[in-house]
Amino acid sequence: MNVKDFxxxxxxELIAQHPIEPRDMSRLMVLDKKTGEIEHRIFRDILEYLNEGDCLVLNNSRVIPAxxxxxxxxxxxxxxxVLLKRIDKNRWETLVKPGKKAKIGTKFVFGDGELRCTVLENTDSGGRIIEFEYEGVFEEILDRLGNMPLPPYIKEELKDKERYQTVYSKVEGSAAAPTAGLHFTHELLEKIQNKGVKIAYLTLHVGLGTFRPVKVExxxxxKMHSEFYMIDEENAEIIxxxxxxxxxxxxxGTTSCRTLETASDENGYVKAQSGWTDIFIYPGYKFKCIDGLITNFHLPESTxxxxxxxxxxxxxxxxxxxxAVKERYRFFSFGDAMFIK
Incomplete structure (x- = not known):
């Protein structure tokens, strides 16, 4: 299958530069996967398409100011x-710009010197493994000194950092937001639960490999990048x-989808576990666990x-x-949503 097929x-101008307010007033395209039939709605109407007893699976990963x-x-x-992946307490896999300045052994200083790092080695993908030195709590220092790693196609500054987090984000570790979840509000989630829909949570820490283009025909x-995921016993049992x-x-979101398909057996039952997934899902793949997907509109020729x-x-x-292009939907991270039912 050729990349040009996608x-x-x-x-x-259809690439969204800022989020819609309120979150659940973005547009929603509903696509019937069997017939191809399309409906145009508002995101909060998702309530009408969820049935009592269904399960909505959310990725509770939280973006770090990476x-x-x-x-x-x-x-x-x-x-x-840009911090990509935590290896242990003080060592990280990173992207560095300009890379030629980051030779092995080179030292760098951040802020007024409260955070320092040394380059330890090069990675196969052109990044660097670095080791940080600091006093105090790393997460607090990062919160002060770091910036949100917005995707390269968003040119405008984000005024409120929380708008690049889902309202249910909890477990820190992502370098990019699981953006399908950005449309939910606490009130909408409450209405969904009141309808008798079950809600389950998992964690997949999104890497910047999400934005890496497919360079093979x-x-x-x-080759997919690998990302760390976790599902606990309680949520596996709900599913x-x-x-x-x-x-x-x-x-x-595609992150929840990839996690569920990684952690489920051939009958679609999920096992509580944690690990790394590099699952690559493309046409011909037989889904084991999921029946439907809420997602945003993605880049041409992307995974x-x-x-x-x-x-x-x-x-x-x-x-x-x-x-969606003809109807002027907004695309990518801050864009509109699609429900594949």
Whole structure:
């Protein structure tokens, strides 16, 4: 299957630069994966499409302020680090710009010197492993010095950092938000539960590999980045009880979807576990656990549009995306939503 099979023409002005207020007033496209039929709604109308006994699965990962601006200790040259993956207490895998300044052994200083780091090694993907030195609590220092690592296609400054977090975010560790969840408010979640819909949580820490383009023509040759996930016993049992009852499992976001498909057996039952997943879902994949998906509109030729094409069919998805362009839907992280039912 060729990467060009997942191309659609997206005008740049449809890339959302700021979030809608209130969160649940973004637009919602409802796509029937069997018929390809499309409806146009508002996100809070999702309530009408969820049935008593269904299970909504949310990713409670929280974005850390992973972008750090510092200087090279010996020359004072400016440098930017993005924290990708925590290896242990003080060591991180990072992206560095400009990379040529970050040779092994080089030291960098952040803030007024309350945070320092040394480059330990290079990674295969062009990043750096670094080790931090500091006094106090690392998370508190990062909160003071770090900036939100917004995707490269968002050019405007984000005034409220919490708008790049879901209202239920809890477990710190993501370098990017699980953006399908940004549309939910506490009030909407309460209404959903009052309707008898079960809510389960899992954690997948989103890496910046989410934005990495597919650089091979044959998509089967693409290597996915790995991301850390966790599902506990309590939430696995909520999901499995709904599965046993024959009701639907609806993933909120591709991150929840990938986690559920990684952690489930061939019958779609989820096992409580934690680990790393590099699952790559594209057309031909047979879904084991999920029945539906709430997601945003993704980049052309991305692994995410391949995932939704696997669930709803490539032709249905491309038709839906071309319709979204025609109807002026807002795309990507701060954009509108789609419910594949």
């Amino acid at each position: 191309y659609f023409d997206l005008p740049e 972008r750090l601006f510092g200087v090279k200790e010996d020359t004072g040259a400016n440098v930017e680090f 044959n998509i089967e040759e693409h 499995n009880s709904v599965k046993r009852s024959g009701k639907r499992i609806i993933a909120v 995410l549009i391949m995932l939704v094409s696997a669930l709803a069919g490539r032709e249905n998805i491309l038709n839906a995306y071309n319709t």
